Amino acid sequence: MMKDRLSDLVKILTIVLFVTTSITSFSQEIPTDAAAISAGEALFNGNCKSCHRVKQKLVGPALAGVEGRAPSISWILEWVKNPAKKIASGDEYANKIYNEYNKSQMTAFTSYTDAQILSILAYVKSEAAKPDAPPPGKDPQVTGETGSGVPSSYMNTILGGMILILVLMLVILGLIVNALKRFLNQKELTAEDAEVVNSPYTFSSVTRSTGFIFLVTFLVASIGFKTVIDGLYSIGVQQDYQPKQPIAFSHKLHAGSYEINCKYCHTGVMKGKQANIPSPNICMNCHTQIKQESPEIQKIYAAIGYDPKTASYTGKQKPIEWVRIHNLPDLAYFNHAQHVNVGGIECQTCHGPIQEMEVVKQYSLLTMGWCIDCHRKTEVNTKDNAYYDKLNELHLSAKKSKMKVEDIGGLECAKCHY
Ligand code: HEC
Ligand code: HEC
Ligand code: HEC
Ligand code: HEC
Ligand code: HEC
Ligand code: HEC
Known part of the structure; x- marks a missing residue:
């Protein structure tokens, strides 16, 4: 009896030992130090987050636990560097997930080093170990209205x-x-x-008295005057303009809850004058699979001529007619790259909390006074910009205050007018 028990115990112990060693040998390559985790976080947010979440399925699978699911760590390294090659090689697991995700192509990250990919896995692993966050959209920060109190x-x-x-x-x-x-x-x-x-103080005698008539005329006249002045000042100003769009696209959902980077859709902001409204191709990166049945998504299919049943393109296209919200008159020149890329200004400074807007509205005045006011107040972002080093030095030697946009010509008519 005793001997039987003992041999059972030994068996169990060996199994436990085997399992733990195999698990640790599996993940022993993934670093656990804070530096690797934070490097991984930056890489993940910049390059993977548009398609992957740690605990949630998006375009690709939730990455939590992938180190145990995939054939091996080295498999993951090869996959991330070149998913298409892995699929084409006939690799069983690669083809299984590829088919599971409706044959959508993951981007190849050919230039990534093993260390970089391992740091992403380190980040994923540390995130996966954290308790669940509240579901998206329930966050008071996301759902809360801007400002408090009664709107004017x-x-x-x-x-x-x-x-x-x-x-x-x-x-x-x-x-x-x-x-x-x-x-x-x-x-x-x-x-x-x-x-x-x-x-003598009857109702009619009071209303006919000169005092009363004067008071009423004065009130009516001043209200009328104020309305006219307000109206004159707001000619051509479209603050709060919030037209209905042809597709019920929500920034609150995409940029807020799903945290899709603005630049993923507005591809021009870092490079040029225009921010660009995304073409339906960008929507299709996700919506070939997500919410196929929704009538709103079918409008995207109609626009691009896509038949979800056969997953093929019909060639019949009908562009989506987004209503333009922000629009400067032709006489003014505004460049996004100059402000976002060079100036380092956040989109929200000018466009407000877009990530909380179900429907986009024009948040700022967009008048000349608005541009000038900011150029007077804002310091030039000279950090890591060799172009400004000399100028800044000159400026600081002449004046005590930091270099503002007005000091580099931000108030010159010709900079903003053609
Ligand atoms: C354009 C979307 C897209 C981007 C960007 C992307 N992936 Fe993927 N990924 C996918 C899809 C889709 C799959 C599922 C397989 C398929 O359909 O090819 C996948 C699968 C994977 C898998 C295998 C998951 C599993 O469950 O076995 C790993 C690991 C992975 N991706 C890592 C990454 C990493 C790391 C990054 C960032 C460096 C990244 N992916 C960026 C779309 C993407
Ligand atoms: C998934 C794609 C997507 C993402 C991500 C996205 N946008 Fe948009 N954006 C659009 C589309 C489509 C429109 C046009 C329809 C509309 O106005 O809602 C638009 C419109 C806008 C407009 C108004 C353009 C006009 O007509 O004047 C602004 C401003 C804007 N986005 C800013 C942002 C900012 C800031 C972010 C990040 C916080 C962001 N967007 C993230 C797709 C996107
Ligand atoms: C990176 C992925 C991604 C991109 C790109 C993307 N979406 Fe989405 N979209 C989603 C996700 C995720 C949902 C939420 C699906 C759900 O509620 O289950 C969604 C939901 C929607 C919905 C709501 C559908 C419904 O009936 O509930 C609309 C409309 C929509 N998207 C339009 C667009 C448009 C237009 C574009 C292109 C400008 C776009 N999306 C680009 C991921 C994306
Ligand atoms: C310094 C203020 C400022 C900042 C910062 C800014 N914008 Fe704009 N944005 C504008 C102005 C002004 C317009 C109107 C431009 C026009 O009509 O020529 C505009 C227009 C747009 C439009 C309409 C289409 C277009 O290209 O004209 C989109 C989309 C947009 N912005 C997105 C963004 C995004 C995304 C960011 C952040 C990455 C951003 N903007 C940052 C001021 C700003
Ligand atoms: C939120 C503040 C802000 C607002 C609002 C703003 N700008 Fe600017 N602008 C800047 C900053 C900061 C720079 C300096 C960028 C750099 O380092 O070159 C700049 C630079 C410029 C330049 C280049 C100036 C030069 O001498 O190189 C032009 C042109 C310009 N802005 C036009 C506009 C116009 C037109 C508007 C209004 C539609 C506007 N800006 C609104 C902050 C702003
Ligand atoms: C920082 C950018 C900027 C600078 C500098 C600037 N402007 Fe403007 N200006 C604008 C913008 C933007 C508008 C369009 C505003 C609107 O539609 O309300 C405008 C509009 C105007 C208009 C037309 C007004 C109207 O109501 O249509 C005149 C005239 C004008 N500017 C003259 C000048 C002169 C003269 C200077 C030099 C002293 C100058 N601007 C400098 C940005 C600028």
């Missing part, structure tokens, strides 16, 4: 309503007083009562 447009409506109610109450009171007076005058009254009833 509501405030105006509420005030207007209150004034209207007051006037109505006055009119009704006046009518009641008149009716009562008529009724009382039909009766016999004592002299004292008659004096009260027929007092």
Whole structure:
């Protein structure tokens, strides 16, 4: 009996030992130090996040646990460097996931070193070990409205309503007083009562008095004046312009909940004048699979001439007519790359919290005063920009304050006007 038990125990122990050693030998190549993890995080966010999440399926599989799922670590290294080659080689696992993900191509990262890929795996592993975050969209930061309190447009409506109610109450009171007076005058009254009833301060005498007329005229005139002035100032200004778009595309979902980088879609921002509205090809990177059945997504298919049933292109295209929101007049020149790439300004500084907007609206005034105001206030981003080194030195030797955009010609008419 005793001997049997002992041999069972030995068996179990050897199995446990075998399993643990095999697991550790499996993952022993993945680094665990903080430096590798943070390097991996940057690489993952910059290059993998548009298609992968750690714990969630997106375009590609959730990467958590991949080191145990894939045939080996060296398999993963080869795959990331060249997925197409791995699939073409007839590799069983590669073809299995490729088919599982509707034959969508993962980008090849040919220039990655093993260390870089291992650092990504290190990051994935450390993220996978963390407890689950609350589901996307529930985050108060994402769902919260910008600013608190009652928006001024509501405030105006509420005030207007209150004034209207007051006037109505006055009119009704006046009518009641008149009716009562008529009724009382039909009766016999004592002299004292008659004096009260027929007092000179009747409703109509007050409303006809010069004081009252002056007050009302003054109020009406000043409200009218303010409206006209506001109207004049806002000619051509489209702040808060928020047209309905042909497809119910949500920045809150894509840029907020799914954290897709602005530059993934607005491909021009780092390179040139225009930020660009993405072509349907970019949407198709994901939507060949995601939400095929949605009528909104089918509008993308119609635009690009794609038949999801046969996964083929019909050649019949009909461009999506996005309504343009931000639009400077032709006389003004604005360049995105200059501000985003060279200046290092965040999109949100000018466009507001786009990642919280279900429907995009124009957040800033986009007037000349708005441009100039920022050029007066903002310091030039001279960090890591050899072009500015000399200028900055010159500037600092002449003036005490830091170099602002106005100091490099940001107020010259010809810089902004053709
Ligand atoms: C354009 C989208 C895209 C990008 C970008 C991308 N992947 Fe993938 N990845 C996929 C898809 C899709 C699959 C599933 C296989 C297939 O269809 O080719 C996949 C599969 C994988 C797998 C195998 C997963 C498993 O469950 O076995 C790994 C590992 C992987 N990707 C790592 C990466 C890493 C690391 C990066 C960034 C350096 C990256 N991927 C960037 C789309 C992408
Ligand atoms: C998945 C693709 C995608 C991502 C990611 C994305 N956008 Fe957009 N963006 C679009 C599309 C499509 C439109 C046009 C439809 C609309 O206005 O909603 C647009 C419109 C805009 C507009 C208004 C353009 C106009 O007509 O004047 C701004 C500004 C903008 N995006 C900024 C951003 C910023 C900032 C981010 C990152 C926080 C971002 N976008 C992320 C696809 C994207
Ligand atoms: C990087 C991947 C990705 C890209 C690129 C992308 N989307 Fe999406 N989109 C998603 C995900 C993920 C969802 C949410 C699916 C869900 O709710 O299950 C989604 C949802 C949507 C929905 C809501 C569908 C519905 O009925 O709920 C619309 C509309 C949409 N996308 C339009 C677009 C358009 C237009 C583009 C191109 C400008 C685009 N998407 C680009 C990933 C992407
Ligand atoms: C310094 C302010 C500023 C910053 C920063 C900025 N934008 Fe813009 N954006 C503008 C102005 C001004 C326009 C209108 C341009 C025009 O009509 O020529 C515009 C227009 C756009 C448009 C409409 C299409 C186009 O190309 O004109 C998109 C999309 C857009 N911006 C996206 C972005 C994204 C994404 C970022 C961040 C990567 C960004 N912007 C950063 C000021 C800014
Ligand atoms: C949020 C602040 C901000 C706003 C708003 C802004 N700019 Fe700028 N702008 C900058 C900064 C910072 C630079 C300097 C970038 C650099 O280092 O070259 C710059 C540079 C420029 C330059 C190049 C100046 C030079 O001498 O090289 C032009 C032209 C320009 N902006 C035009 C505009 C126009 C037009 C608008 C309004 C539609 C505008 N900017 C709105 C911050 C802003
Ligand atoms: C930083 C960029 C910038 C600079 C510098 C600048 N402007 Fe402008 N200007 C603009 C923009 C943007 C508009 C369009 C504003 C609008 O539509 O409200 C504009 C509009 C104008 C208009 C047309 C006004 C209208 O209501 O249509 C005139 C005239 C003008 N600018 C003259 C000048 C002169 C003169 C200078 C030099 C002293 C100058 N601007 C410098 C950006 C600039």
